[in-house]
Amino acid sequence: xDWKITGLLLWPFFMISLALDPLPPPCDSKVYCxxxxxxxLHVVQMARLYKDSKTxxxxxxxxxxxxxxxxxxxxxxxxxxxxxxxxxxxxVQDNFDPExxxxxxxxxxxxxxxxxxxDHIQDEKYLDFAKDLHTRWQDLGRQIDPKVRENASxxxxxxxxxxxxxxxxxxxxxxxxDSYWTIQGLIVSEMFDTVKGxxxxxxxxxxxxxxxxxxxxxxxxxxxQPPFYISMVDAYFEATDDEEFLQENxxxxxxxxxxxxxxxxxDLEVNGKTHKLAGYNVQVDDPxxxxxxxxxxxxxxxxxxxxxxxxxxxxxxxxxxGWDYSxxxxxxxxxxxxxxxxxxxxxxxxxVDLNSYLCKNAKLLSKFYxxxxxxxxxxxxxxxxxxxxxxxxxxLWNSDHGAWFDFHTKxxxxxxQFYPSNLAPLWADCYSQTKLKEKIRPxxxxxxxxxxxxxxxxxxxxxxxxxxxxxxxxxxxxxQEIIVTGLENTGDAKALxxxxxxxxxxxxxxxxxxxxxxxxxxEKYDVEQVGLAGGGxxxxxxxxxxxxxxxxxxxxxxxxxxxVSKGCSNAKSSGSLVISLLIMKVVFY
Numbered sequence: 001x002d003w004k005i006t007g008l009l010l011w012p013f014f015m016i017s018l019a020l021d022p023l024p025p026p027c028d029s030k031v032y033c034x035x036x037x038x039x040x041l042h043v044v045q046m047a048r049l050y051k052d053s054k055t056x057x058x059x060x061x062x063x064x065x066x067x068x069x070x071x072x073x074x075x076x077x078x079x080x081x082x083x084x085x086x087x088x089x090x091x092v093q094d095n096f097d098p099e100x101x102x103x104x105x106x107x108x109x110x111x112x113x114x115x116x117x118x119d120h121i122q123d124e125k126y127l128d129f130a131k132d133l134h135t136r137w138q139d140l141g142r143q144i145d146p147k148v149r150e151n152a153s154x155x156x157x158x159x160x161x162x163x164x165x166x167x168x169x170x171x172x173x174x175x176x177x178d179s180y181w182t183i184q185g186l187i188v189s190e191m192f193d194t195v196k197g198x199x200x201x202x203x204x205x206x207x208x209x210x211x212x213x214x215x216x217x218x219x220x221x222x223x224x225q226p227p228f229y230i231s232m233v234d235a236y237f238e239a240t241d242d243e244e245f246l247q248e249n250x251x252x253x254x255x256x257x258x259x260x261x262x263x264x265x266x267d268l269e270v271n272g273k274t275h276k277l278a279g280y281n282v283q284v285d286d287p288x289x290x291x292x293x294x295x296x297x298x299x300x301x302x303x304x305x306x307x308x309x310x311x312x313x314x315x316x317x318x319x320x321x322g323w324d325y326s327x328x329x330x331x332x333x334x335x336x337x338x339x340x341x342x343x344x345x346x347x348x349x350x351x352v353d354l355n356s357y358l359c360k361n362a363k364l365l366s367k368f369y370x371x372x373x374x375x376x377x378x379x380x381x382x383x384x385x386x387x388x389x390x391x392x393x394x395x396l397w398n399s400d401h402g403a404w405f406d407f408h409t410k411x412x413x414x415x416x417q418f419y420p421s422n423l424a425p426l427w428a429d430c431y432s433q434t435k436l437k438e439k440i441r442p443x444x445x446x447x448x449x450x451x452x453x454x455x456x457x458x459x460x461x462x463x464x465x466x467x468x469x470x471x472x473x474x475x476x477x478x479x480q481e482i483i484v485t486g487l488e489n490t491g492d493a494k495a496l497x498x499x500x501x502x503x504x505x506x507x508x509x510x511x512x513x514x515x516x517x518x519x520x521x522x523e524k525y526d527v528e529q530v531g532l533a534g535g536g537x538x539x540x541x542x543x544x545x546x547x548x549x550x551x552x553x554x555x556x557x558x559x560x561x562x563x564v565s566k567g568c569s570n571a572k573s574s575g576s577l578v579i580s581l582l583i584m585k586v587v588f589y
Contacts, residue, residue: 027219027221027222028218029065030069031061031065031068032156032218032219032289035286035289035292038081040068040069040072041289041292042296043072043083044056044092045289045293045296046296047083047088047089048293049085051540052170052539053290053291053293053294054170054290054291054539056092056096057217057219057290058100058156058217059096059097059098060096060154060155060156060157061095061096061097061155062095062096062097062154063095064153065153065154067095068095071091071094072091075088075091100172102147102148102155103142103145103172104143105143107138107141108137108138108141108163108191108193108194111137111189111194112190115134115189115190116190117130117134117188117560118130118131120556120557120560120561121556121563122560122561123564123565125565126507126511126560126563129552129556130552130556132519133185133552134189134553136521137165137186140168140546141165141166141194142163142164142165142172156217157173157216157217157218158205158213159216160201160204160205161201161204162197162198162200162201163194163197164194164197164198165179165182165546166544167542168542168545168546169523169543169544169545170539170542171215171546173215174198174215175215175225176213176214176225176226176228177225177226177227177228177322177478179202179232179546180228180231180235181477181546181550181551181554182547183195183198183236184554185546185549186550187235187236187239188553188554189553192236192239192240195232195236196236196240196242196245199229199232199233199236200249202229202232202256203249203252206252206255206256207252209221210259211255211256211263212224212229212256217290219288219289219290222284222316223282223284223320224259224260225321225322226321226353226354226357227257227260227357227361228357229253229256230253230256230257230360230365231357231361231364233245233364237368243371246368246371246372250369253365254365257358257361260278260358260361261276261278261358263281264279264281264354266278266279266409268350268395268409270394270412271394273394275395276387277350277355277392277395277396277407278350278354278355278358279317279347279348279349279351279409280317280318280320280321280346280349280354281313281317281347282313282316282317282319284316285313286309287299287312288315288316288319291538294538295312298311301342311342313347314329314345315344317346317347318344320346321351324469324470324537325468325537326419326461326462326466326468327339327464327466327468327471328349328415328417328421328462328470329345330344330466331343331345331408335408335410335411337415337417337464341468345408348408348409348410349406349408349409350396350406350407350408352392352396352404352421352424352425353421353424355391356392356404356424356425356430358388359385359389359392359425360429360430362381362382362384363381363385363428363429363430365377366380366381366384369381388430389432392404393431396414396425397431398414398416399442401416402441402443402445403422403423403446404422404423404424404425406419417462417464418452418462418463419461419462420452420459420479420480420483421479421482423443423483423486423487424482424486425486426483426486426490427486428486429489436492440490443495444494444495444498451463453498453502455505455527456505456509456527457475457505457509457526457529458475458480458502458505458506458525459479459480459483459502461475461476461479466536467536468536468537469534469535469536469537471536472527473526473534474524474525474526474534474536475509475524475525475526476523476525477506477510477524477548477550477552478547480502480506480551481555483499484499484502484506484555487499503555503558503563504559504563506555507552507559508565509530510548511565512531513532513533516531517531517533520533520543521545521548521549522534522541522543522545522548523541523543523544523547523548524541524548525548
């Protein structure tokens, strides 16, 4: 395929279309979102009062937005627009309440002591592990205080009606794609009312925002996250047969899918044929409010305002991808791989996994409309699914390597580097089922050829040791589930063996970490050292942790009858050394 020649012809027209399309504004809040040299957000965040920039934008206003802005104007006037760090700190203390004070106490009414899972697990240590994780849903549950609904301008939190489960740590809100794996765990815990409430919250966000944002914060309004809502509904429906819920919410599933198709797809000409494929593309050209200090300082290294604006858009697009951040998105101007954050080009990449998720969503919508007796809509979405299968096969599949690869729209070349996302079409069943053997044999050969599958602690997120958190040697629970489920979906005996081995490695790694860290659960883990939490990125490794808990519960529900713990005996270091390494491994920008 002569992708490069076609791409050079296509790319200028794509850039022209972006230039003519006005950038959508961020949220309307002059406290939490408005940037600019003398804005409240800029002055407070650049004073670096907190190690984590998210701390400030999660703080509620004590009085009113108008009074806070008046007090800020007075501060700037009396200090000649140059307040000291101490003066800024006093201003924040006087005008804002502590982060996390928007919630009220809530205990899930559908939580129960005993669940069927416990009869399924043979290993006593893993049984105790599962019982503890089952209990933790109560700790991660949140209910927003009605005062947020009544005084919305005082909060960055968007009010949603039903209680929900958060990831944990700095992540105090309901996140989009995190919730899929959290819901997997909640279903195993038989907490169907909690799951239904979370799904209703997502429908509420679609009604009120127009789509599901990254999380229910106003500063997330103009970006989203990987589109898992329809898959969440499918998991709930398969567990409950709740057709009434499906009937009441199908319009929101449809609207969410259309948001992605209308706002995150592009027409791509490859080998004389036009394909509609999706990419992450946030056209908001200022720093992320929750990472303002980091983004602004990094952007100052760039030579022009235009370059800075492009950087901000790519950073927000990287956040939208969920992989924030990874060398998967970093390329130099000539198209060669980079390890420099300034070379981020998320907006110009067609990701395998995003297109797999949308492909699966189309198939599920066809399934749901069939159940509801709406055959015309069912056929429409079956055709959308078929179109995705064809486009992914012709643009992203690489028969020489036996895998699907991201596609760069500037160079019109595939990226042959290893990422777990390369196998996402197996998870989504997004390939021609009549060609299963033609696909699975080269895929298994690809797996055998990848060093990524040889690590003791799971599958790394990439093979590049960059210091970014979505790179080597970190492993993330959702990516383990995607590969395992993808392999299981094939039904191939060899694929099932590989999947079972990966499950054993992952559960063991997380369990050893849990034991050696004083029963903590982390958002990410290391693959080189069993029992070690992950590191890197722009904030400390977080405890909690919704999707880590959910994936363990899910794996134990499917494999608990055969999994056997090895205690801490196969860890490569003592517990004290693991804790020391954990502290050393935390990396900041």
